[in-house]
Amino acid sequence: MKVLRKEHIKTILVWLIYSFCIIESNSSYSQNSYFSNKKTINRLKTDIKTLSSRKMFGREAGTIGEIKARNYIVKRMIEIGIKSYGKEDFHQVFFIRDSIIKSSYNVLGFLDNQSQKTILICAHYDHLGYEINKRNRKIIYNGADDNASGVAALLELALFFKNNEYLEKNNFLFIAFSSEEKGMLGSKYFMQNPIIDTSKMNFVVNIDMIGRMEKDMPLTIEGLGSSKVLFDYFKMLDFDKFNLRLKKRINGPSDHSSFTEKFIPALHFWTGKHNDYHKFSDDPHKISYKRELKIILFLEKVLMELDLLDKVKFTK
Ligand SMILES: [Zn+2]
Secondary structure (H helix, E strand, O other), X not given: OOOOXXXXXXXXXXXXXHHHHHHHHHHHXXXXXXXXXXXHHHHHHHHHHHHOOHHHOOOEOOOHHHHHHHHHHHXXXXXXXXXXXXXXXXXXXXXXEOOOEEXXXXXXXXXXXXXXXXXXEEEEOXXXXXXXXXXXXXXXXXXXXHHHHHHHHHHHHHHHHHHOOOOOOOEEEEEEEOOOOOOOHHHHHXXXXXXXXXXXXXXXXXXXXXXXXXXXXXXXXXXXXXXXHHHHHHHHOOOOOOOEEEOOOOOOOOOHHHHHOOOOOEEXXXXXXXXXXXXXXXXXXXXXXXXXXXXXXXXXXXXXXXXXXXXXXXXX
């Protein structure tokens, strides 16, 4: 038997310590992500259940339901630590005409990374309100997927970019639009009265309905016709958690269209229509929270990578 020389023993010891460290760090990493994922799911549940509870009366623009939802989103933005842009306490007020003229509010939170370019992340928070049935009871459109799911994701992304230890190359403007269901009035108003210089807008990520991804369903990304760079990026993307359905259409029926109309690259992320779409049955217990979490983690990864690119140009 060959006797181990001193330097052999030393090499083996170093190797053993190194292996132990790797195993430890991997297990604590996966434990960390297990606990942080659990916390994220709890926050998603709280946000979606609160926004789509009966107390919000279906969040119709111009009603008390909109005000309650608006106040909840502002409260969450303050908790997260992002700042109001401008002096209007997170609000951009505009007027809509129903039978009478009413106020409606976009909610804006800003993460200032001292950059000359800003990525906009948006999700509408208004929904269809309620109807009164023959027995004089309110039947409420709770709009859990449309679009409490998107607002919860927007808040989660705000938390991620606020708390990570990396200084991104872009600022982030988080906008919860209102009056989307009345014809994208909030985002149209925003683009007619942009609070930041449009030349400094990099690109837009609109999230509208990401809560109902059933098993084996794809995530649809629309608006890819607004930027060749973004289209090429997603086409080449190596990702195995779910399939992506890439669409070039730039004028789909959600807030991203208000940006593409003005030649700002804008994408729409969603999991598609379902049987409860615009019905009283779009309720929070039908949301797939685990899959929504996967979509949010995907958006975090994608945005971190897109942050490194030069300013994205609008290309048709
Ligand atoms: Zn919607």
